[in-house]
Amino acid sequence: MVDDQVIDRINELLDSAGPETVNTSMRIPSALRDAAALAVSELNVAPSTTVLTAKALRAALEAAVMQAVLDRHYEEYPESRPTLADLAIAAAEIDGHPLADDPELISRSAAEVQQRHPDASPEDVLLWAEARTSAAA
Amino acid sequence: MGRGPDERRGVSRVILLDNEAVRALADPAHPKHRRAVSHTQVAVSRKARAVPVNIAVPTAVRVAVGWDRTLPSWAFINRLRVADIPLDPSHANAAASLRNRTRVSVADAHLGAAIRAADQVTVLTSDPRDMLVLAEGKRIEVVAL
Numbered sequence: 454m455v456d457d458q459v460i461d462r463i464n465e466l467l468d469s470a471g472p473e474t475v476n477t478s479m480r481i482p483s484a485l486r487d488a489a490a491l492a493v494s495e496l497n498v499a500p501s502t503t504v505l506t507a508k509a510l511r512a513a514l515e516a517a518v519m520q521a522v523l524d525r526h527y528e529e530y531p532e533s534r535p536t537l538a539d540l541a542i543a544a545a546e547i548d549g550h551p552l553a554d555d556p557e558l559i560s561r562s563a564a565e566v567q568q569r570h571p572d573a574s575p576e577d578v579l580l581w582a583e584a585r586t587s588a589a590a
Numbered sequence: 591m592g593r594g595p596d597e598r599r600g601v602s603r604v605i606l607l608d609n610e611a612v613r614a615l616a617d618p619a620h621p622k623h624r625r626a627v628s629h630t631q632v633a634v635s636r637k638a639r640a641v642p643v644n645i646a647v648p649t650a651v652r653v654a655v656g657w658d659r660t661l662p663s664w665a666f667i668n669r670l671r672v673a674d675i676p677l678d679p680s681h682a683n684a685a686a687s688l689r690n691r692t693r694v695s696v697a698d699a700h701l702g703a704a705i706r707a708a709d710q711v712t713v714l715t716s717d718p719r720d721m722l723v724l725a726e727g728k729r730i731e732v733v734a735l
Contacts, residue, residue: 464669512637513638513640515637516634517638518669518671519630519634519637519670522670523627523634526627530618534627535624539624540628540632542628543625543628543733544632546629546733547629547632547633549712
């Protein structure tokens with residue numbers, strides 16, 4: 454289990470990201486670097502490859518630290534861990550998915566999907582539920 | 591599925607917490623805790639897939655529920671990187687104007703200002719009807735806890 458101090462330190466560093474920069478000896482595949490340069494100049498995905506890289510790294514770190522916090526929380530409070538149905542309902546609600554108003558259908562779909570695909574995602578469940586609705590129409 | 595078309599185009603979604611959503615997420619004993627955690631887990635999973643989504647709280651909401659980030663009792667929700675939306679001059683003006691029109695609480699007025707300033711908004715709330723008043727016609731997703 455990840456230590457709280459590690460989580461707090463990562464969060465502190467993410468929060469204190471100031472204007473100062475540093476040259477690193479980080480090695481990345483040259484093709485990836487070239488693709489990033491092209492995306493910056495031609496697709497305007499970011500002002501520079503440095504900004505693009507820093508933004509992607511920040512998002513990845515934020516997601517990782519937040520997941521670590523949730524994983525610790527699930528260990529301590531197992532009843533707080535959402536089921537696949539909970540997550541599918543939440544995913545539908547966040548987006549205003551048309552099936553968000555039918556949590557029972559989503560729950561049934563989650564149970565069906567999980568029988569065949571134990572690692573199914575909430576999005577898989579919503580797709581299954583939507584397919585069932587379309588087939589029934 | 592699970593990602594609106596605007597999110598596929600890179601438009602950021604913000605998930606805003608109202609007073610009760612903050613309490614529900616922060617307190618494992620709250621009856622809606624698992625529900626609030628579910629929405630947080632979906633946001634985190636999307637973030638890990640590079641979908642632009644953030645969870646945020648207007649600072650006036652934090653004041654209303656007594657969320658002092660320096661207190662250890664708020665450690666869990668602090669560590670989840672729920673961002674503060676400060677009551678800066680622009681938000682203060684929008685919130686004051688909204689409060690004049692609707693007589694909502696200061697916390698809700700700040701929430702309304704945050705709704706107005708965001709691209710794509712989902713609000714986690716115990717009072718969906720109030721959120722629609724705050725949105726003043728703007729399209730938002732409201733999740734009743």
